[in-house]
Amino acid sequence: MPTPDPLAPGARVRVRTMMPPGHVRTPAYLRGHVGRVERVLGPFGNPEQKAYGHTGDRLPLYRVRFAMADIWPTSEAPSDTLDAEIYAHWLEPL
Amino acid sequence: MTVANSPAGKRWHDMGGDLDHPLAGTIPKADHDFAIWEKRVDALVVLAGKKGVFTVDGLRRVLEDMGEDAFETMTYYERWVAALNQNMLEQGIYSVAELGARMEQVQARGTTYGEANDAHA
Amino acid sequence: MPHDHQDHDHDHSGMSPSGHPYREDQDRTRSYWQTMEIAARELMIEKGVITADEVAAQIDAMDARSPARGAAIVARAWLDPEFRKLLLVDAPAASTELGIDIGPLNLIAVENTDKVHNVVVCTLCSCYPRDLLGLPPDWYKSRAYRTRAVREPRRVLAEFGVEVPQDVTVRVHDSTADMRYIVIPARPGGTDGMDEAALATLVTRDSMIGVGQARQPG
Numbered sequence: 001m002p003t004p005d006p007l008a009p010g011a012r013v014r015v016r017t018m019m020p021p022g023h024v025r026t027p028a029y030l031r032g033h034v035g036r037v038e039r040v041l042g043p044f045g046n047p048e049q050k051a052y053g054h055t056g057d058r059l060p061l062y063r064v065r066f067a068m069a070d071i072w073p074t075s076e077a078p079s080d081t082l083d084a085e086i087y088a089h090w091l092e093p094l
Numbered sequence: 095m096t097v098a099n100s101p102a103g104k105r106w107h108d109m110g111g112d113l114d115h116p117l118a119g120t121i122p123k124a125d126h127d128f129a130i131w132e133k134r135v136d137a138l139v140v141l142a143g144k145k146g147v148f149t150v151d152g153l154r155r156v157l158e159d160m161g162e163d164a165f166e167t168m169t170y171y172e173r174w175v176a177a178l179n180q181n182m183l184e185q186g187i188y189s190v191a192e193l194g195a196r197m198e199q200v201q202a203r204g205t206t207y208g209e210a211n212d213a214h215a
Numbered sequence: 216m217p218h219d220h221q222d223h224d225h226d227h228s229g230m231s232p233s234g235h236p237y238r239e240d241q242d243r244t245r246s247y248w249q250t251m252e253i254a255a256r257e258l259m260i261e262k263g264v265i266t267a268d269e270v271a272a273q274i275d276a277m278d279a280r281s282p283a284r285g286a287a288i289v290a291r292a293w294l295d296p297e298f299r300k301l302l303l304v305d306a307p308a309a310s311t312e313l314g315i316d317i318g319p320l321n322l323i324a325v326e327n328t329d330k331v332h333n334v335v336v337c338t339l340c341s342c343y344p345r346d347l348l349g350l351p352p353d354w355y356k357s358r359a360y361r362t363r364a365v366r367e368p369r370r371v372l373a374e375f376g377v378e379v380p381q382d383v384t385v386r387v388h389d390s391t392a393d394m395r396y397i398v399i400p401a402r403p404g405g406t407d408g409m410d411e412a413a414l415a416t417l418v419t420r421d422s423m424i425g426v427g428q429a430r431q432p433g
Binding site for chain 1: 321323338339365366367368369370381384385386387388389390391392393394
């Protein structure tokens with residue numbers, strides 16, 4: 001799998017909605033939601049391969065920032081934020 | 095599994111935001127100092143990672159596959175030693191037969207952890 | 216067969232570094248999982264994966280890690296603007312500058328100000344900056360904290376005694392992958408002229424997770 005080009009900080013991204021049964025590090029509560037790249041990290045080995053005893057492909061990792069209002073139907077304070085680290089293959093650039 | 099409105103395929107350990115879960119109430123503040131056997135489990139996990147025979151992802155994968163019941167009924171380091179052991183078997187570090195024989199030997203050494211840990215000849 | 220009781224010699228006479236007795240696991244009826252731990256450890260040693268000395272040394276190294284390490288970093292950041300700048304852009308380099316080896320830990324420092332309050336959680340498991348703060352407290356690993364911190368952080372913070380004003384943004388950090396987080400709490404008032412060591416005593420573990428504030432002096 002070729003390494004995708006890194007996204008720039010500030011880029012809008014949507015988290016993929018797929019729900020595979022294996023080991024993944026993308027929380028379900030973020031899937032399908034839109035945020036912005038806060039900073040670019042990595043590359044790091046893909047944990048979805050390492051978990052099963054294989055060498056992980058080196059992937060860019062992004063810290064993506066979401067507004068609470070964009071994740072939850074009701075939020076305590078809409079402009080509070082949630083940052084999470086998400087591997088490149090889970091993000092769809094918008 | 096237990097949360098009615100969670101999306102299909104969402105796994106039990108993926109807990110963020112599940113306010114409807116019956117155990118997602120007040121945060122329990124009680125804490126404890128770790129026992130020596132718990133520290134040993136922690137050390138084995140860290141060392142196995144450093145030696146490259148195992149990854150923390152492999153540990154997490156087994157913990158997740160153990161299911162929600164294990165999370166609710168076993169302690170943290172009980173789950174960790176089970177997951178470490180599973181990974182050691184998968185990596186061929188030791189065999190099921192070797193494990194079985196050794197656990198039987200350990201049991202025969204005495205009834206307490208201290209006796210069983212110290213008494214091997 | 217190796218016959219090495221090295222790790223037993225490091226039991227610190229049954230007392231933990233915080234001066235508490237360990238739970239009475241040595242004398243209680245041995246559990247199935249304790250049997251497994253002994254068996255797995257012995258087999259890993261006999262197969263040459265690890266040595267008993269390494270197990271003992273690893274336990275000693277973990278015992279030496281406590282929130283005091285994180286507190287030293289925070290106190291330096293309060294006093295030294297250049298260090299603070301480095302900490303915010305390259306936390307591993309800043310830690311190394313203080314002589315704190317954080318190993319392979321990929322660290323990000325986030326700072327509380329009068330506009331922002333940061334709090335850290337791991338919803339998927341129990342990721343925690345253990346090299347800086349020691350092992351995580353039980354509540355950090357609880358379902359209640361993992362579930363609620365990303366959904367109703369202000370209520371969670373209130374449960375810990377931290378009321379965040381509405382005009383302050385709460386930033387929740389979910390440690391989902393390779394990074395670990397330390398919160399630099401706001402420096403309390405009335406601390407002008409205090410030296411680094413005195414300031415460090417004000418920095419609590421909880422304040423570096425984000426569920427507490429630094430202590431007031433005195």
